Amino acid sequence: MNLVLELATPADTERLGRAVGARLRAGDVVVLSGPLGAGKTVLARGIGAGLGVRGPITSPTFVIAREHPALPGGRGVPLVHVDAYRLGGNAELDDLDLDTDLLTAAVVVEWGEGLAERLVDEHLLIRLQRPDADAEGSSDHSRVAQLCGPDRLIPEPACLMVTRQPEISHP
Numbered sequence: 001m002n003l004v005l006e007l008a009t010p011a012d013t014e015r016l017g018r019a020v021g022a023r024l025r026a027g028d029v030v031v032l033s034g035p036l037g038a039g040k041t042v043l044a045r046g047i048g049a050g051l052g053v054r055g056p057i058t059s060p061t062f063v064i065a066r067e068h069p070a071l072p073g074g075r076g077v078p079l080v081h082v083d084a085y086r087l088g089g090n091a092e093l094d095d096l097d098l099d100t101d102l103l104t105a106a107v108v109v110e111w112g113e114g115l116a117e118r119l120v121d122e123h124l125l126i127r128l129q130r131p132d133a134d135a136e137g138s139s140d141h142s143r144v145a146q147l148c149g150p151d152r153l154i155p156e157p158a159c160l161m162v163t164r165q166p167e168i169s170h171p
């Protein structure tokens with residue numbers, strides 16, 4: 001299935017992440033793609049919140065993969081957050097031994113497109129784009145997310161809600 005969403009604010013992106021995280025099971029792989037600043041780490045943070053794992057989920061400067069243990073009250077599935085930006089290729093990916101992690105954890109890979117697909121038979125790909133990145137003086141925070149993967153990992157659009165509009169009060 002394929003779903004395209006507009007994410008007007010970082011809160012929308014985090015909410016999408018939560019909805020995805022609430023669906024993940026051990027052995028699932030989510031590949032996040034999109035340019036620097038697109039919101040991949042914001043989305044990963046939401047996924048961690050949806051799974052109920054210990055944070056903080058940040059952009060690691062020196063660490064390629066970090067494991068976030070499951071918290072009591074969460075879904076009981078740890079999250080391994082990988083930033084593949086500096087990974088040289090398949091051999092270095094293999095060195096991370098994600099196959100072993102996947103026996104018990106869900107794995108989210110930033111910059112993983114073209115690399116992490118081989119870890120599993122099916123995965124969820126989320127592509128983030130900044131439609132206004134090139135617009136001059138743009139202050140628009142809008143992002144577009146394209147989700148592609150098995151139905152069970154794709155949230156219902158109705159659950160995601162777009163950014164709430166100010167309520168109109170009726171006297």
Ligand SMILES: Nc1ncnc2c1ncn2[C@@H]1O[C@H](COP(=O)(O)OP(=O)(O)O)[C@@H](O)[C@H]1O
Nearest residue numbers: 007008009010013036037038039040041042141
């Ligand atoms: N709609 C949005 N979704 C996600 N992030 C947004 C959005 N609008 C603005 N931002 C900002 O863009 C930045 C995204 O950073 P980050 O998630 O680290 O990007 P990436 O991991 O893709 O490089 C954050 O500073 C965030 O506040």
Ligand SMILES: [Mg+2]
Nearest residue numbers: 040041059110
């Ligand atoms: Mg990042």
